[in-house]
Amino acid sequence: MSAVMEIWNETDSVPGNLTGTSVTVGVFDGVHRGxxxxxxxxxxxxxxxxxxxxxxxxxxxxxxxxxPDAAPAMLGTLDQRAATAARYGIDAMLVIGFDHDVAAWSPGDYFRRILVDLLHARAVAIGENFFFGHRAAGTCRTMQELGDRHGVDVTVHGLLG
Structure with a gap:
């Protein structure tokens, strides 16, 4: 929890001495109320x-x-996302290079590799429309079940109108 937010580009730049984190996961392009x-x-x-x-x-x-033709136009750069996140109090941003290998991870693989083994997450905050893992097979309910199994508190927020 430093005065300057850290940007971890890829998993190998995450400090090895983390003993716990509180995490939120998403694209976060154009940080809206949700x-x-x-x-x-x-x-x-x-x-x-x-x-x-x-x-x-x-x-x-x-x-x-x-x-690629259906991908939403990005509203800002990664640096802009980082600056916005820092203004809201985020201490570090992990950028995962989304490729075919990552896309093939099951929801359980994703949860274990990123949230448990790498970040030692104690808590995760996601929206009710969050999907993860191979072919978006994981839902917010899946995340809660995995959290229960691994001792991670998962908070699911409803969509804001």
Missing amino acids: HQQLIATAVRTAREHDVPAVMVTFAPHPVALFR
Whole structure:
């Protein structure tokens, strides 16, 4: 929890001495009210547990890998996402290079590799429309079940109208 937000480009740049984190996961392009709510939850939980608040994001957008014509136009750069995240209190941003290898991970593989083994997450905040893992097989319910299995508190926020 430093004064300057860290950017971890790829998993090998994550410090090996993490003992816990509070995480939110998503593309976070154009941080709207729903994103702000997720970030606020991650930051609040991080402060309660004296661990870093980490935003996990992807580059490129996952849709761009399989359907480039359907990929949403990005509203900002990774640096702009990082600056916005820092303003909301995020301590570090992990950028996962979304490629065919990552896309092939099962929801359980993703949860274990990124949230448990790499980030030692104590808590995760996601939206109810969050999907993850191979062919987006993991839902917010899957995330909660994996959290229960691995001792990670998963908060699911409803969509804001």
